[in-house]
Amino acid sequence: MAVIFKKVGILGLGLMGGSLALDLMKKRLAGEVIGYNRSVPSRAEALKKRACHHVVDQVEEAVQDADLVVLATPVQIFSQIAKKISPYLKPGCLVTDVGSTKFHLVKELKKIFSKDVIFVGGHPIAGSEASGMKAAHEGLFQGAHWILTPEMDQLQEPAFLKLQELLKALQAKVQMMSPEEHDAVFATVSHLPHMVAFALMEAATKIRAGKDLKFAATGFRDTTRIAASSAEVWSDICLDNKKNIITSMKEMEKSLAKLKKLIQAEDKNNLKKYFSRLAEIRSQL
């Protein structure tokens, strides 16, 4: 494939950044890929996997002369990193991120970058409870949604069009929405399931002091798989998308209460209706 960006700086070589770097290298979508990571083993792993042309331990070095910069470190240091790199970015450079929330984050980052830098929020809907450069692999974004939250006046920017071209080359499904809309959507389909999985794990450790867990089979395992996710990442997401998450949790509480009431009333007819409607929707997902 043709080179889309001459020089790309990937800040943070975790599952997201590392997998993106791997795809850029493998598909030759960038003339030069520079990876930044704080940890020595992650940088070594990135070189070993040929995920970057070079790795650096100073963010500034990864962004000089870059046409595209991707923030892929833990979300809580995005602002700090943005402040550090801001003076080194060349005019017209496009900066995007892979953070799981957008509303507060995009607002905060926009304030940091100068007007000749194009910042567009992003969120690839990929990944799993696994993390780190070790888990990074080619094709992670293939077939996955990749949300972008541009402003109206950015839609025709050549760098933004190139970013879309790049994501299409990864076979990601680009979807644009406002940062507010993004956070409402993902409260339902991502943040709520995580809260539910964590709460189910907690309940199972409390009931009969957790002694039944040794009989957990695939049903329990699937339902709680994402409760193995990073505590750091999820406490950040909870605070950042607090309002939407609380709203979604209240709806969950209502659904559980309704179901509990049907069971208590031994209302077999309505229980069957409740289950069969949802089984139908779930099967068609």
Add this chain to the structure above:
Amino acid sequence: MAVIFKKVGILGLGLMGGSLALDLMKKRLAGEVIGYNRSVPSRAEALKKRACHHVVDQVEEAVQDADLVVLATPVQIFSQIAKKISPYLKPGCLVTDVGSTKFHLVKELKKIFSKDVIFVGGHPIAGSEASGMKAAHEGLFQGAHWILTPEMDQLQEPAFLKLQELLKALQAKVQMMSPEEHDAVFATVSHLPHMVAFALMEAATKIRAGKDLKFAATGFRDTTRIAASSAEVWSDICLDNKKNIITSMKEMEKSLAKLKKLIQAEDKNNLKKYFSRLAEIRSQL
């Protein structure tokens, strides 16, 4: 392998009964395997897959001279079937079942069979949201727990020892417990996750009228996979294990409320502790 039972009658050729029949045939653990199923396509599928020597459409024909009879139809017709077959069972015949609850069921079935028949409740912890003879396959029980709920005076019965031998030949992990204990254990590790998955699906269809569901990725899909399960089966389980399920749902409500409170208070420190403790336990499962 050596034949363990001369003649086995499998009543119900669904995922459980069909998979058991397939293993018995393939491993030659039974001299003769007779399958009963009401539906013509299921019987045809069973013969096509060589899951039985013969198939019949009358339960009585499947149990005459049988040394082992397995109840594997939908649970709500177990009693009806037990009454039908009871006069045809030979003395010393072992009858077991694959129902997901045990306390009320075992009590009810014990009353039906005569004293010279050995009834032992069973529950293989295998299967998925898939069902039917079409989904049946060899090796379903390999590595899975298979719960048996014998009475003390049955432990030395030759037929019961043979049943254990059979289950070991399937590489199932036999675990004995009382029917009461069984229902408490599976309320936690199976019934609660199902209630949670159904309630999460319902919440997601209510929040913003369900329009966010199109962005559901692996996290949401895994957490709700078992909400595609049979409404018939699950409404029965709810009524049969009502008390334990309500207790487990109350614990779930407590866990959700605790988590919601931490988010509302923006208590990042305790949120991280809540998540990391559970992520640790989940990872070690």
